[in-house]
Amino acid sequence: MFNARKVSILGAAFVLGSVLSASAADLGGLKDEPIAAPAAAGPSGWYIRADGGYAWYNKPGIEITTPYSAHDTNMDGAWSVGGGIGRYFGRGFRGDITVDHLFDASAKTTLCECGTDVGHAKFDFSSTVVLANLYYDINRGGRFMPYIGGGIGFAHNEASSGTIDPECGCEGTLGGGSSNSFAAAGMAGFAWRIRGGEMRYMGGGMKDEPVAVSSGNALYLDVGYRFLYLGDVKTGAADWDGGFAEDVKVKDVTAHQIRVGLRYDLN
Numbered sequence: 001m002f003n004a005r006k007v008s009i010l011g012a013a014f015v016l017g018s019v020l021s022a023s024a025a026d027l028g029g030l031k032d033e034p035i036a037a038p039a040a041a042g043p044s045g046w047y048i049r050a051d052g053g054y055a056w057y058n059k060p061g062i063e064i065t066t067p068y069s070a071h072d073t074n075m076d077g078a079w080s081v082g083g084g085i086g087r088y089f090g091r092g093f094r095g096d097i098t099v100d101h102l103f104d105a106s107a108k109t110t111l112c113e114c115g116t117d118v119g120h121a122k123f124d125f126s127s128t129v130v131l132a133n134l135y136y137d138i139n140r141g142g143r144f145m146p147y148i149g150g151g152i153g154f155a156h157n158e159a160s161s162g163t164i165d166p167e168c169g170c171e172g173t174l175g176g177g178s179s180n181s182f183a184a185a186g187m188a189g190f191a192w193r194i195r196g197g198e199m200r201y202m203g204g205g206m207k208d209e210p211v212a213v214s215s216g217n218a219l220y221l222d223v224g225y226r227f228l229y230l231g232d233v234k235t236g237a238a239d240w241d242g243g244f245a246e247d248v249k250v251k252d253v254t255a256h257q258i259r260v261g262l263r264y265d266l267n
Helices: 002-026
Strands: 045-057 061-063 068-075 078-090 093-113 116-137 144-159 162-166 172-174 177-195 199-202 211-214 219-234 238-240 243-245 249-265
Touching: 045 093, 045 219, 061 068, 068 116, 078 116, 078 249, 093 243, 116 172, 116 177, 116 219, 116 238, 116 249, 144 219, 144 249, 162 238
Parallel strands: none
Antiparallel strands: 045 078, 045 249, 061 249, 068 093, 078 093, 093 116, 116 144, 116 162, 144 177, 162 172, 172 238, 177 219, 199 211, 219 249, 238 243
């Protein structure tokens, strides 16, 4: 009787000790052992960005009052600067609102009448574009994160006053003008985490054991390609010796742009 009771007590103590030992193992240890807290995949919250870039313009069309027309229109490239503020949405998605200014790009076109060239017009084109963008980050939370995205918004386009060099050897003028137009963009690129965003161990768990958390405030190098649709812009009247045309319009301005910038997580 006494031996059976003793055996039962010893057996119960053994089972209880095994359960407590397993529970302690699941918790990662009861003293000074790191415990990895469940972490969100990648950053969260708000970020700001600053960008610089260079744009190569495609050949736009020029619409001019009949009987005149324009052909062989070319635009040089232009530098750009910009910035924005954005937010991470989770599941790899983020969005931002950006404002970029594309500085003066020299534009040239040949004016003709009934198939005969009558002069060459020169002016500068610039644009300020505001876009609401949505991106999808691949490898979210990693050090190297490729992404794709798109944006829509508007562009304030300006054409400066220019000159016209007619075939007759005299000189004419082209008035300046500005227009607001629908704008859109398609993007692809990558971000490289320079610093921040690492997992760090902090106290605050049971008996002050360290808990793994993200440090936040990450800084990224952002390198990307962007295709821009900037819409149209009206210039002033074209006036030269022997000719005059109103409502000159530069149509469907598009550009290929490379941007390099920094993105900083605010939390």
